[in-house]
Amino acid sequence: MTSKVIKEGGLRALTALLLLLALGCSQVGNKVEDSEAIIQGTSVAYQGTSMAASTTALAVAITFSVIARNQGGQPVSPLSAVEFLTFTMTTTSPSVGVFGGNTEGVFYPVGSAGNVIVVGLGAKVLGASYTGHIRFDGVDNLGKTVTFDVDYGTSVTP
Numbered sequence: 001m002t003s004k005v006i007k008e009g010g011l012r013a014l015t016a017l018l019l020l021l022a023l024g025c026s027q028v029g030n031k032v033e034d035s036e037a038i039i040q041g042t043s044v045a046y047q048g049t050s051m052a053a054s055t056t057a058l059a060v061a062i063t064f065s066v067i068a069r070n071q072g073g074q075p076v077s078p079l080s081a082v083e084f085l086t087f088t089m090t091t092t093s094p095s096v097g098v099f100g101g102n103t104e105g106v107f108y109p110v111g112s113a114g115n116v117i118v119v120g121l122g123a124k125v126l127g128a129s130y131t132g133h134i135r136f137d138g139v140d141n142l143g144k145t146v147t148f149d150v151d152y153g154t155s156v157t158p
Contacts, residue, residue, distance in 0.1 A: 034069075034144065035069070035079070035082070035139075035140045035142070035144040035145060035146045036068055036069045036070065036077060036079045036110075036140070036142075036144075037066055037067070037068065037069065037079060037082045037110055037140050037146055038066075038067050038068075038069050039064050039065075039066060039082070039136075039146060039147075039148040040064060040065045040066075040067055041062065041063070041064045041148070041150060042063045042064055042065055042113070042114075043062075043063040044060060044061070044062055044063075044150060044152055045060070045061045045063070046058065046059070046060055046061070046152075046154040047059040047060075047061060047118070048124060049124075049154055049155070049156055049157060050156070050157050050158070051124060051126050051156060051157070051158050052158065055124075056123060056124060057120055057121070057122065057123060057124065058120070058121040058122060058123070058124050058130060058154070058156065059118050059119060059120045059121055060118070060119050060121060060134075060150075060152045060154070061116055061117075061118045062116065062117045062118075062119070062134070062150050063114060063115065063116050064115050064116075064117075064148065065112065065113040065114070065115065066081075066082055066108045066109065066110050066111065066112050066115065067110070067111070068110050068111070077142060078141075078142070079110055079140055079141060079142055080109060080110055080141055081107040081108060081109045081110060081140070081141050082107070082108050082110070082138055082139070082140045082141070082146045083104060083105075083106065083107050083108070083138050083139060083140075083141075084103045084104070084106070084108075084117075084136040084137065084138035084146070084148070085102065085103065085104045085137060085138045085139065086100060086101065086102055086103060086104075086136075086137050086138075087100060087101055087103050087119070087134055087135065087136045087137070088100045088134070088135045088137075089119065089132060089133070089134045089135075090132050090133045090134075090135075091121075091130075091131070091132040092131045092132050092133075093128075093129045093130060093131045093132070094125060094128040094129065094130065103117070103136065103138075104138075107141075117136070119134060121152075124156045125156060126156055126157075126158065127155065127156060128155065128156050129153070129154070129155045130152070130153065130154050130155065130156075131151075131152065131153040132151075132152055132153075133149065133150070133151050133152075134149070134150045134152065135147065135148070135149050135150075136148040136149075136150075
């Protein structure tokens, strides 16, 4: 009889613990080091994909919004903006490589939409496919880490 009571009590305790863990882990931004800002990509467009275009270089234009993590859309702290400090671009086609650079000095306010970053992909080659990944690393104005990852892929037409 005692064994059955202990098993049932232990099962209830385990179920309660698992429920608490599930609720705690499913809440976004509940760690001290998490930023309240979320970068939400809205579109990826390409410039110069035609050989007939007047530009000799190919570029990707990344459009995004900066939103507050909480459901009300407003930050619960004095958070007001994010800044990307660096970017790392990993190309897989037409060549393989890793490139990077600084992007600091531009702040994107929380609540803003239609923000655009343009990254050059290099000289155009007819028929070539350009694919890769870009990661932006930065901070919010509270000093907490903010990242944004974008995959891209396009080709050059006549």
